[in-house]
Structure formats: C-alpha cells, structure tokens
Amino acid sequence: MKRFGNLFLVSLLSGATTLGAYKLLFDGDLTHSKSVVTVAPENYSRNVGLGAEAIDFTEAADKTVHTVVHVKNVSYRTTSDPMLEFFYGFKGGQQQEQVGTGSGVIISEDGYIVTNNHVVKDASEIEITLNNKKTYKAKLIGTDAKMDIAVLKIDADEKLPYTVFADSDNVKVGEWVLAVGNPYNLTSTVTAGIVSAKARNLDTNGIQSFIQTDAAVNPGNSGGALVNTHGELIGINTMISSQTGSYVGYSFAVPSNITRKIIQDIMEFGNVQRGILGIEGTELNGSFSKELGIKESQGFYVKKTSKGSGAEKSGLTKGDIIIKLDNQNIATFAELSGYINTKRPNDKVQVTFIRNQKTMTVPVTLSKIDIAIAEYKGLDLEDINATDKKKFKIDYGVKIKDINNEKLNGYANDLKGAIILSIGNTKAVDVESVSKILSNIDENQSVQIELITTNGQVIRLIL
Incomplete structure (x- = not known):
C-alpha cells in the first residue's frame, strides 16, 4: 500500500x-x-x-x-478565576468580548454577502460596514466549513452595489x-x-x-x-x-x-450537496509512472472504486487513468476535485480515461457523499452526521459502520457505531482524510486508534 x-x-x-x-x-x-x-x-x-x-x-x-464590505465578528467567552474558585468556592465567571474582523463581498442588491467561514465562526453578533460607512447587523444564512465559505444577509435601506x-x-x-x-x-x-x-x-x-x-x-x-x-x-x-x-x-x-x-x-x-465519483487513487508523475510501469506521467490513476458508486457502475476499474472530465483536462488531483466540486450528486460527468493504451469515455453519475466508505482492517468507516456530532459533542471523526473482521467480532457491540477520533496520532477529520492517512500505513503495521464508544467512553486500541 x-x-x-x-x-x-x-x-x-x-x-x-x-x-x-x-x-x-x-x-x-x-x-x-x-x-x-x-x-x-x-x-x-x-x-x-x-x-x-x-x-x-x-x-x-x-x-x-463598493461591493466589498468590512465584517466584524463579536463573540463572548466565559472566563474564570481559579484562585477565587479554590479559596472562596466562587464558580461564576465573567463574559469576555472577543472581536474578529475580515472582509466580505456583496452578491445581490438586496443584501446577500459572501465571506469566509473562519471570519464569522462562533459569532454571537455580526456587523457589516459598507464602503460608504453605513453599518448593519447581519444574519448568518449558512456556512460550509470544509470550503471556508459563509453566506450572510443584511436588510439595507437602499439597493446595494x-x-x-x-x-x-x-x-x-x-x-x-x-x-x-x-x-x-x-x-x-x-x-x-x-x-x-x-x-x-x-x-x-x-x-x-x-x-x-x-x-x-x-x-x-x-x-x-x-x-x-x-x-x-x-x-x-x-x-x-x-x-x-x-x-x-x-x-x-x-x-x-x-x-x-x-x-x-x-x-x-440549507447545506452543501456533496457528491463523489467513488474512486481511490493517486495523481501520476514521473516516479509513480515508472513504479507502475506505465507510459503516462499525467492524469489520475484509479486504485479502486467504491462499492455502489457511479464509478463502479460505469465500469471504471483499477489501472484506469483519468485524463479528462467533460471538456476539462485532468492532470492532477486538484484539477479533478476542483471540477467535481462544481457538480452535484446525480449530475452526469463524461469521464475520459486510458485503459490498456486505449482512450475511452463513459458517463458517470455522481453518487451522494453518504455512500463514501473507507475500509481498514475489516472496519467499514463513514462520515459522521449532525446527530453524531451533537450526541458525542464533537465536530469531527469517522463512524465505524460495520465490522468484517472475525477477530473483532467479540468487540462488535462496543465498536459498531463508535467514532474514531485519531489514527496513529493523526486526527481523523472525515473519510477523505482517513483514506489519506491509511494510504501511508502498511496493512501489516500496527497502529493506535483513539475512539469514543457508543456509551461515551474514550478508549485506545492497537490494530
């Protein structure tokens, strides 16, 4: 691997x-x-x-x-004095105001604004100042932390540039x-x-x-x-x-x-609709191509396809080299992911690839992100949802969806539904990041995994 x-x-x-x-x-x-x-x-x-x-x-x-605005993010943090708590049993705290600033862009005359998610993250109040110095309170419409984009709305008393x-x-x-x-x-x-x-x-x-x-x-x-x-x-x-x-x-x-x-x-x-081709692989370069024994030095090399994905249904398989999506040439992973990020689940993409030195094109229907599963030593892993985040009070991790390892059957009740927080001391943010972590770990190598069981207990295992 x-x-x-x-x-x-x-x-x-x-x-x-x-x-x-x-x-x-x-x-x-x-x-x-x-x-x-x-x-x-x-x-x-x-x-x-x-x-x-x-x-x-x-x-x-x-x-x-005139379309760019100043964004002020006001949040409040409760601070405590450990000395007061120790000597006087005082467990109250003071609210401390924290202010962050950034910029935003007006995208409609009725006051919709786009900015970075990190500019307004954890905001209790958001204030917008226009280029003409007028100020307005803003409402947060929605965010996408993964792409670092947020949408705001102000109610102005005039049509905006x-x-x-x-x-x-x-x-x-x-x-x-x-x-x-x-x-x-x-x-x-x-x-x-x-x-x-x-x-x-x-x-x-x-x-x-x-x-x-x-x-x-x-x-x-x-x-x-x-x-x-x-x-x-x-x-x-x-x-x-x-x-x-x-x-x-x-x-x-x-x-x-x-x-x-x-x-x-x-x-x-109200949220971002994500989809996937349903492939795992690596972008090609001179050294990888030489190692794989192929002539092509650009494109995306398919290692395997996800079960039930559009890629699998369209017949993509190990060894295919993707070189074009619709009319966009693909030489790197960034080009591939960037183009797919402009599509939705169930959109069809014409995938051009090289197989056995022949160029072929097939239509692939993008699958929903929720079928994206990583597999590691008999554990099927999937992204956590909003319910999981609320239940375990976390904002990242991957869930153990199923167990296909006989050696772990005795622990199935504890492991199935548990949330993996880290693998080998690296944070398990989501399926994508876990797949990347696992790609650099030999299958026979033992790795420490930190997880939260379904009853909320944090444990560490060596797999």
Missing part, C-alpha cells in the same frame, strides 16, 4: 452546475429557489501581452470597492487580477497582481483547488474579492502561505465557480 504514496479517497466532490445550467437552475425548473448570483458574460476580452503600466485598473477597482461572477474555469495563468478587501474598517483596499497558478493543492482538509495569486492579501482581507480586469469575481480570498502570518508573496482564493455552487446549495437546501 505504501508504494502508492499519497493515495486518498476522492470524496470532496460536490457540484454546482455549469454557467448555462446554473442560469437555468435558478430561472427555470427550481421555482422555490432564489437567485442571488449574477453571472458575467463569457465573451469578455483579456488584456494579453500588456504590462501593468499599459492596463487601466481603475474601472475594475471602481466596480469592486454587487459583484457579478465570472467563470473561474476560464481564468488563465498570468492574467492580471485585483484583490480587494476592507481589513481595517476604513474603505476598501485594492492590490494588483497576476494569477500565479490554478488548481493549487495545499494539502488541506477542505478544498484542494485554489487560485494562487501574487496580489498582496493579508489576514484582514479574508473573505474579500479577487476580480479580473473587468471587475468580475473570479475568487474569494481565503488564505496566505506564510510562517509569519503576513503576506510574503502568495495568496489563495476559492474559485468563483465553487463559491457560486456553495451559495446555490445553501440558498436552496
């Missing part, structure tokens, strides 16, 4: 429709949903071959600064972009740069398909807008890569297509 290196389950996989389908989705069949996103026309021209001095950024900046969404799949490396944020509750701040890379995988537990830019972004700019030279949204600035916590050259944004899909799901369903 080691030789496949960073083998992991492709189970991010949730989908928004393409731009045309998106428009149809909101304006056509789904009459109960509400459209809050405006999509830009696809046929805009690019400033190709021009240096920064030859490009006028003022139009894009003027369009965007808002951003339009560009197709982030059409963004080109080297294209000029502006990063706009409102970090200090003054007015919106604009920085310029270029797209440094697309589908960048930072090995996080959530999204793995960032747009990378060298436009300066600092912590207070989280949730702000990344726009093209027409002022159209191509991403939500979400993080920087820095040991100091300040900008040192690279910033990252959640692509607009993924952001738009998350907004759509939250507005329609």
Whole structure:
C-alpha cells in the first residue's frame, strides 16, 4: 500500500452546475429557489501581452470597492478565576468580548454577502460596514466549513452595489487580477497582481483547488474579492502561505465557480450537496509512472472504486487513468476535485480515461457523499452526521459502520457505531482524510486508534 504514496479517497466532490445550467437552475425548473448570483458574460476580452503600466485598473477597482464590505465578528467567552474558585468556592465567571474582523463581498442588491467561514465562526453578533460607512447587523444564512465559505444577509435601506461572477474555469495563468478587501474598517483596499497558478493543492482538509495569486492579501482581507480586469469575481480570498502570518508573496482564493455552487446549495437546501465519483487513487508523475510501469506521467490513476458508486457502475476499474472530465483536462488531483466540486450528486460527468493504451469515455453519475466508505482492517468507516456530532459533542471523526473482521467480532457491540477520533496520532477529520492517512500505513503495521464508544467512553486500541 505504501508504494502508492499519497493515495486518498476522492470524496470532496460536490457540484454546482455549469454557467448555462446554473442560469437555468435558478430561472427555470427550481421555482422555490432564489437567485442571488449574477453571472458575467463569457465573451469578455483579456488584456494579453500588456504590462501593468499599459492596463487601466481603475474601472475594475471602481466596480469592486463598493461591493466589498468590512465584517466584524463579536463573540463572548466565559472566563474564570481559579484562585477565587479554590479559596472562596466562587464558580461564576465573567463574559469576555472577543472581536474578529475580515472582509466580505456583496452578491445581490438586496443584501446577500459572501465571506469566509473562519471570519464569522462562533459569532454571537455580526456587523457589516459598507464602503460608504453605513453599518448593519447581519444574519448568518449558512456556512460550509470544509470550503471556508459563509453566506450572510443584511436588510439595507437602499439597493446595494454587487459583484457579478465570472467563470473561474476560464481564468488563465498570468492574467492580471485585483484583490480587494476592507481589513481595517476604513474603505476598501485594492492590490494588483497576476494569477500565479490554478488548481493549487495545499494539502488541506477542505478544498484542494485554489487560485494562487501574487496580489498582496493579508489576514484582514479574508473573505474579500479577487476580480479580473473587468471587475468580475473570479475568487474569494481565503488564505496566505506564510510562517509569519503576513503576506510574503502568495495568496489563495476559492474559485468563483465553487463559491457560486456553495451559495446555490445553501440558498436552496440549507447545506452543501456533496457528491463523489467513488474512486481511490493517486495523481501520476514521473516516479509513480515508472513504479507502475506505465507510459503516462499525467492524469489520475484509479486504485479502486467504491462499492455502489457511479464509478463502479460505469465500469471504471483499477489501472484506469483519468485524463479528462467533460471538456476539462485532468492532470492532477486538484484539477479533478476542483471540477467535481462544481457538480452535484446525480449530475452526469463524461469521464475520459486510458485503459490498456486505449482512450475511452463513459458517463458517470455522481453518487451522494453518504455512500463514501473507507475500509481498514475489516472496519467499514463513514462520515459522521449532525446527530453524531451533537450526541458525542464533537465536530469531527469517522463512524465505524460495520465490522468484517472475525477477530473483532467479540468487540462488535462496543465498536459498531463508535467514532474514531485519531489514527496513529493523526486526527481523523472525515473519510477523505482517513483514506489519506491509511494510504501511508502498511496493512501489516500496527497502529493506535483513539475512539469514543457508543456509551461515551474514550478508549485506545492497537490494530
């Protein structure tokens, strides 16, 4: 199992429709949903071959600064004094106000705003300040912690300026972009740069398909807008890569297509609809290809398919090399996961792959995320749900769904339904992260597992 290196389950996989389908989705069949996103026309021209001095950024900046807001997050934490508790038995505490700040982007004239989940996490109160200094209390509509996106709503006394969404799949490396944020509750701040890379995988537990830019972004700019030279949204600035916590050259944004899909799901369903292809595998490179004895050095190598998944039903099998999804070329895992993240369960994707040096294409219907199961030493593992989180008072972990190991049958009553918290001292966040952990562990290697049994007892086992 080691030789496949960073083998992991492709189970991010949730989908928004393409731009045309998106428009149809909101304006056509789904009459109960509400459209809050405006999509830009696809046929805009690019400033190709021009240096920064030859490009006028003022139009894009003027369009965007009025759509970017300051987000203030107020939370309260109860503090206690151990000395008072010890000497006087005083067990009360004082509430201490904590304030966090970030940026957000207005996406509709009636006050819907998109920002980062981490900007508003655990907020008791959320205050929005517009670029004209007007302030409003905001309501949290929904969040997606995995993708670090949140949707807010304010009730303004006027129609608000808002951003339009560009197709982030059409963004080109080297294209000029502006990063706009409102970090200090003054007015919106604009920085310029270029797209440094697309589908960048930072090995996080959530999204793995960032747009990378060298436009300066600092912590207070989280949730702000990344726009093209027409002022159209191509991403939500979400993080920087820095040991100091300040900008040192690279910033990252959640692509607009993924952001738009998350907004759509939250507005329609109240949560994000995730789906999966249902495959495990690894992206190819020169060394892996040589080890596997194949000629291809790019694409996604399928190690196995999940039982009952769309991939299995479509006939995908071990050894297939995925090179294209619909019209999108696939060379890396980040490109694969990024594209599937713009789709929903039950959407059909045309999967082009190489098998025995022949190129083939089959339609695959994306499965619901709840069928995603990891298997380890006879334990079938699945993601926990909201009920599990509330029952065990946890926000991560994977549940033991079933036991297929005869050696563990005597412990079945304690293990079935238990929640695994860590494997080998690594946090078991979800099925996806567990699959990645297990891909680097030899099947014959003994590993310590920490779990919570169904009666709430925390135990450690060596498997």
